[in-house]
Amino acid sequence: MHCPRILIVLCLYLAAAVPALAQQYNIRNWTLEQGLPQSEVMAIQQDQQGYLWLATRAGLSRFNGTDFVTYTKEDGLSSHNISTLFLDSQQHLWIGTTDAGLLRFNGSDFIPYGAAQGLQAESIQSVSEDKTGRIWVASNTGVFFLSGNRMQKYTALPEGSYTSIAHTPSGAMLAGTEKSGLYRVSKGKLLHLTTENSELPSNHVTALLPQADAGVWIGTTAGLAQLTQNKVRRIPLPESLAYSHITSFTLDNTATLWIGLQRNGLLKYDGKSFEHLTRRNGLRTNRITALATDMENNIWIGTSGYGLQQYKTPWFVHFFDFTGLAEPRITALAQDSNGTLLLGTDEGDFARMRQQRPDWTDAQPWPRGTTIYSLLPDKEQLWVCSSNGVWRLTPNGSTHYAHPSPRALPDVYQAATGPAGGVFFATAAGIATLHGDSLQLLPATEGPIKAKTIYRDTKGRLWVGADKGVFQVREGQVVKVRTNLNVREISSITEDTKGNLYFAAFNQGLLLLQGRQAKLFTTEQGLPNEAIKTVFADASDNLWVATNRDVLKVSLPILLREGKFSYRSYTANSGFRGLEVCDNAIVQARDSSIWFGTTKGLTQYLPHLDHPNTQHPKVMLTDVMLYSRPTDWEELGYPLDSLTGLPETLRLPHTQNHLSFNFHAICLSGPEQVRYKYRLAGYEDSWSPATSRSFTTYANLSPGKYKFELLAQNNEGYWTEQPLSYEFAIVPPIWRREWFIGVLLVVIAGAILSVVHLRERSLVKMNTLLEMKVDHRTRLLERQNREKEILLQEIHHRVKNNLQIVMSMLNLQARHVPDPLAKDVMQALRSRVRSMALLHERLYRHNDLEQINLEDYFLEICESLYASYGISMERVALELDIPETKVDVDTAITLGLIVNELVSNTLKYAFPQGEAGVLRIVLTRHDEVQFTLTVSDNGRGLPEDFYQHRQQGHSFGLKLVESLSKKLEGHMNFYNSHGTKSTLYFVLPS
Template identity: 30%
Template sequence: MNAEITDILLDKEKNIWISTNDAGAYLLKDNETITHISKKNGLITNSLLTLFLDKSGNIWIGTDGAGLVKYGNKAFTYYNKIPGLNSPGVFSIIQDKNKNVWVSTNDEGVFKYDGINSTQYTTSNGLGSNNVRSSLLDKKGNLWFGTTQGLTRYKNGTFKNFTVKDGLPSNNIRSLLLDKDGNLWIGTYGKGLSKYNYSSFTNYTRKDGLSHAYIHSLFQDSKGNIWIGTGNGVTKYADNIFTSYEKSKGFCNSYIGCITEDKSGNIWFGTDRCAVKYDGLYFTPVTTADGLSSGIIYLMHSDKKGNLWVGTNNGIDRITFDSYGQIDRIKNYKSKQGFKGVECNSRSIFEDDKNNLWIGTVKGVIKYNPTQDKTNVFEPNIHINNLKLFFENVDWLNYSKKLIKWNNLPSNLVLDYDENHLTFEFSAINLTFPEDVQYRFKLTPFDSEWYSSTEKNIATYSNLPPGDYTFAVRARNEDGLWNQEAASYSFKITTPWYKKWWFILSIIIFVFYVIYKVSSFKEQQQRKISKDLEEKVKERTALIETQRDEKEVLLKEIHHRVKNNMQVIISLISIQSGYTKDEVALELFDEAKNRIRSMALIHEKMYQTGDLAYIDIQDYIMALTNDLIDTYAINCDIFLDIKIDKVKFTIDTLIPLGLLLNEIISNALKYGFTGTDKGKMVIHLSLDDKKEIHTLLIGDNGTGMPKGTLEKEDGSLGMELIKIFVTQLDGKIIRLKDKGTFYEIKFQPKN
């Protein structure tokens, strides 16, 4: 080193930094390894003036006229100078038993890297094809490569190729898997799946249960199940049975490019739309909305510490889990975080014996060293920088005599009620990754909760009601650490005059006064109207009572005259019957008189009752029954079992009901008690619970009618009349099979 030394610095890992005037910088590690840092490594100039170490461990380099340079995350190593490892087409990485790293490319064969130099192997060395898509190390220490021209084994420095001639279903191989029993599983591009037990190949196609013939990924979980990612969902192989899960089960897309298992036993699938977690019951998508850098997933790997790595077209993400196995945080690594490859290659990830991750990207291989990925334990310093009114900057000295130092915000700010549209501007100092700072804010008491984290460093509130407010904001660094003490600012918005207590009280008093005056006026008017109405009501009531009394007298006179006229008819029939000796004719005359007498009795009860619309039904039935017993002069002691609910019937119901009772009671008296000295007549009238249907139970315990059942008596005049009267009641009649003759009639009375 012939350049002039401009500064020397000792960092947190006890490494020595030396800056020069024209040769860049030199890094001495462990007093052994010297690394030269110049424009070739990313410096904007080799002319350096000074070095500075911040509290986050970043090295700041001051240049001579070219600005400031930050040297930060040292977790990623970019192998852009190593042949093979700098290839954009690295699709598989493994480590052999001698700790050499083998890199498979899509057009340059494979490269063996021993930590210093790389050695290339191609078809000229015996490799089946220079387009190698997958690789693995078996339990015997052999290396296997899946190429576009068959399967290649590397053993003891010699390559051996297996093709369709040896039993493979296709030479185009995309994925490889070594199961727990030592079998080799081969996924082909278009010809299904094959299993090799080191002696023969067993092939599986869609006929065996595969969801698709294009096999993109293979994985065996901790339970021994083999998961097969295809172009149409995923297939699980367990207990010699294939079970397929297609897009409809919850996948964002049918393409399954990579598969892994997390520390809780959940199976993860990578598609070109999202990641999918399967917990044994449900498929749950995880997208950019959850924190992924992209939904296009190229690789997945669960490392030895339980972290899940997801490689996308926009960087690589590390998912950490809480104690319940749920996602705790997703951290994105992109170019600014040191991951220069940005876009990952399909299934190109490997964890070596030192827990380093080797990742294939479109810019070559990148190694991640977790020991160098230091967690930022420093809280961001948060500050409220500015306050705007209606999106405009304001001279706050017009509102307050005193401004707060550092941010020039007014102290004890009081705003008028119409100055209620405010915008707060704030920022946090994070020297490591300032672009990854997230903010949460809350305006108390306007907001009940903190706003979700956001990258935006402004917050706008409009139409704020009067009150006392405090705006608070917190910041989070790139590793999820929030500052404990929020930055805050308090202010007040005054109440408008029309909302002040004295104005509201005045309005209330005025309203009550108006209500009182209006009520008083209305009350006076109402008393006058009521008095006039009362006089009219009295006059009208007197007129109605007079008319009602006249009507009642008239109705009673009508019922009395109808009853007298029916008595005249009965007398005429009696006189007429005296001129015949025919027994049948005499019987018919008696029946006619009984029917007329049953109707006359109704009119008699009508003019005797106080309510002209209704009569006492029990009194009526008792009178009718006794009258008929007297008429037929039965030489028998008859016990009357009469039970009548409290019901009221109009004359429209009473006429057919009375004729029906007359007919049935007459039949009982004529035929039911012949040859007996005692008898029982039953008449029960009841109303159901809904007070809609009436049930009439009527009959006797005598010998019964000579003609037997009701059906056989249909032709008799008596039964025809009974049916007519039941029909007039809108009812139904049945004859009961009890001893004697009993009928049950159900009807609904007319209003």
């Protein structure tokens, strides 16, 4: 079908520009629903342990990345209206309020500084520390400083309402006011800067931030300024924000200045240009009240009415909301010869990216709702593979290609140019080429295939991924590529810079072809997910692997050299919010960025911003408990560490030996991805497996010294270098203490020496007589024992012979019994008698008449049964796993009869018609008296009516086995587990 030339040109190449779309950054939000006590965050500070401290209108809140702990008047605060926070060099937190003065928090107590301490002010706006360690306060009545334990007013500055205070590294102090501009005090000299004598934008100073190489940043109600060498220079903001009210500053680890605006969002300033972030970029609100940068270089944003937000380094930029098109499913991505990104959706929308925004065509030649699977730019033309055949777009118009039969090619997924210039298409019916004005299928050696992808490598070969594996296009037909790996459902193909080919085998893993060698990588080689949909090798030797849950960036040099996966995983928590990458919708732009078509829109990866978080988690032990219950250690007489709140020099009596440890590691970049390893030195040597569980328990600890050690891993896989340790001891009872044992040994030794000395003479006299009596009695007992042994052996011999006669009689009788059922009964009786006869035979052949070795006994029973049923061990293999176990005669007979019944059933019913299999007998010792005997096979399994017959008691053999098991205080269980599995749990007499 051909469209008018002018219409196509206008639609596809000269489409009108739409308003610029907003880039969506990685911004997370916490509000009252997540535990924040109040939605207005006025100030943010991070301490050395990694906690974030938040000033709100409902008290002081501490945040560890997951949970909020809020301090109120009940905990010692003088007011809930917190206005400012400051962490001094001693790690004390200074808390300014709007109506109750100043407080200092030392980790356990809130110490007030008010009128009684000399602070004649209620509203505290800012706190700072000079290079000597002195604390300074900006208040509604002036500037105060701490001298000893009292606050003194700084009289060098006039009275008035001061909004901010800061100290430079050189020692200068700056104080911003509400109406009088800025004061600078250095070496006793006072400099007053206002709008009249400087470029200060406003006399209402709102924020101050010293920066070593950039002077001091000044925020006002009418814009931004910079103070360097006593001179103020106004920094022009973007035109639409020229007179914005600045509320706060922070610097990230690249020295970029972040500026919070009262009503206009955020500004990033690198010294040359500004970047403006608003609600359109992911902020919940444009009303910013506070900013802070944590140790991991995350930006924390306090807002007015929308709680706390976190901005993570944007190595992923998202384009989800387009004008008139919200969260489209980007199913096709390509890059033309000019480097322009082309994209298509599952609803048939088509666009070209121009200056980070798409130009959507208003009309397409294909019907609305057509899914665009892929795009192939080819010189001056563009091939569009869709659910409605193939479309070729040129500056002169468009042409539609389909198979003559409308049912033959329902979907065309991908296209590739051949070495001779032709175009080949992967379709739901196979590989097709152009034949006149329609598509024609190529013959396939494996019959009809569903081809999901086609790829031309650097050698000009055409590779095909299909539902039946890997194929190549050779001499006009589709030929199966034979490897020693049976892989199927190939959905994506890519090639690295060395010419190695990678194939996504969905739910099987990653297939690598290096020349003629093929290797399949699965979870055994470290692949975290075998459900691979798309693979893409970039120019930096990274392999991008898109699964149904995440995106992996795999280091190819390590994979090829060591055969192991070294990768970074990107999920929603680590910035990839597109949820799922569409099939073969990955492309690398000329600026090295990677573009992903996802189920929510378009995502761009910026490699120069992707710096892993190498900051080790801040690990802490939060609680130690007895018997898994909260423990008041002070009540038990143990002093507490003022910083950790844990008991010091913990020495527990031997009766209190059940301890639980609660712990936590702060990783604000990804608290959900933190993993722990721990061990208790003195109890175990190896570390526990990595786990997300933040508690552990040790019970029944023996007396001794112990050290609990803890490691934590951050969201990027970096472990803490040194473990956190906590030492304690379990004190032994008095009778196990060294001094007591020493005294006791001395007493016992003295008593023994005395007794020995007193009895030595009498013992010497009696020794000779006793030796004679013992010798005589020993010879007498040996003769009696030998006679008894001979007698017992003779008895067992006669019993064995009698049992042999019984078996012979049974054999003779069985020959004259025509009924097969009766013959089976008599054969079962014979095998039971034979198992008892074997035992008596062992007793008269061996000297040990009291203990029977179960392994030898079971083996003889089995050999006898195999011979009886005419079954060789080559056909039904016998596997015995019996530890060295000896039992008395009565127990041996009972166990032998049970084994006889179970093995007989296996040989009779498990392997009919000459089938081969395995019979396995396993004895498991649980302790000195408790055992489990398991007889299993891989045969036909239990019949469907087995349990019904068992309940009705039709089988004499089952009744016999259950009766015998009760004799051993045990019980039998029968299972269908790839055959029959019979399990006897029993107890041997002690």
